[in-house]
Amino acid sequence: MSAVMKLKTLQGHLEDLNGFAEPKIKYEQYETPAHLAATALYTIQTQFESIENCTVLDAGCGPGIWSIGAALLGASVVTAVDIDEDALEVFKENVDEMELTNIDAVQCDFLDSRVCKWEGYFDTVLMNPPFGTKNNTGIDMKFLRMGTLLSSDSVYSLHKSSTRGHIAKKVKDWGMKGSVIAEMKFHLPSTYRFHKQHSMDIAVDIWRVYHPH
Numbered sequence: 315m316s317a318v319m320k321l322k323t324l325q326g327h328l329e330d331l332n333g334f335a336e337p338k339i340k341y342e343q344y345e346t347p348a349h350l351a352a353t354a355l356y357t358i359q360t361q362f363e364s365i366e367n368c369t370v371l372d373a374g375c376g377p378g379i380w381s382i383g384a385a386l387l388g389a390s391v392v393t394a395v396d397i398d399e400d401a402l403e404v405f406k407e408n409v410d411e412m413e414l415t416n417i418d419a420v421q422c423d424f425l426d427s428r429v430c431k432w433e434g435y436f437d438t439v440l441m442n443p444p445f446g447t448k449n450n451t452g453i454d455m456k457f458l459r460m461g462t463l464l465s466s467d468s469v470y471s472l473h474k475s476s477t478r479g480h481i482a483k484k485v486k487d488w489g490m491k492g493s494v495i496a497e498m499k500f501h502l503p504s505t506y507r508f509h510k511q512h513s514m515d516i517a518v519d520i521w522r523v524y525h526p527h
Contacts, residue, residue: 317359318366318388325352327386331408333377334401343401346379346442346472350498354520355383357496358438358470362522365389368437373424373461378405378417380440385414392417393436395424425456432464439465442472455484458523462490468524472500475517485523492523 317324328348359365366388372381375394385392394417396402402419409417422429443457444450454473458481461469473481475497485492499515 315360315363317356319386321352321356324356324383324386325349327412328352328379328383330411331377331379331382332404335404336400338398338400343376343398344500345377347501348379350500350518351379351383353498354470354472354496355380355387355440357520358440358522359387361495362468364438364468364470368467369393369435371395371432371436371439371461371464373439373441373457374443375405375419376401376442378408378419380442381405381417382408382412382414384438384440385417386412389438390416393420394418395420395422395429397421397423425453425460429460430463434464434466436465437467439469440471441469445474455481458484458521459488462488462523462525466525468522470495471521471523472518473521475519478519481519481521485521489526490523491526492521494519495522496520 325348328351333345334343365384367390370384370389370392372394375381375396381392381394402421405419439461441457441461443454445454458471498518500518501515
């Protein structure tokens, strides 16, 4: 299965995007590296045909790297949601600079029950959910669960590899199927003051969770 542009071209476009102006720790805002996002999106399209001509939701979109990547790979329409107004400002600048017309941004809390009005609406849900620090424990799984409710086909989500067993069990409990489609390194620069190391690499999995047909 093919993609509308080469991986290298896609990565080049994503490297040009602006990131968070001032990342907010309460939302666990970390930028997804362009290489990781491009490789993940490319895999999602070429292995599962889940981007081109699909309706795509980007949950917790931040500055929009997943949304914009999906649009560049030929998604028919992309809906991006984020709780943070400042992140959406950067997102809109990025969309304008790329001159993309098929992306809508919505400010809301993705975990708000009103989001359920979109139940089963999207072919594909993309997310790099908050990893769930001590104040936010379990938020990654709440994001993933909401994604499964809104998708009619598949959710592609980024999680720490250390949570693999836990996710596999949850996916089974929800009556869904799931597998890790890629293992990658998430390079985390020292974004916040409390970070001891200058930067670190975290092992992450890209999960595909889908409804058994």
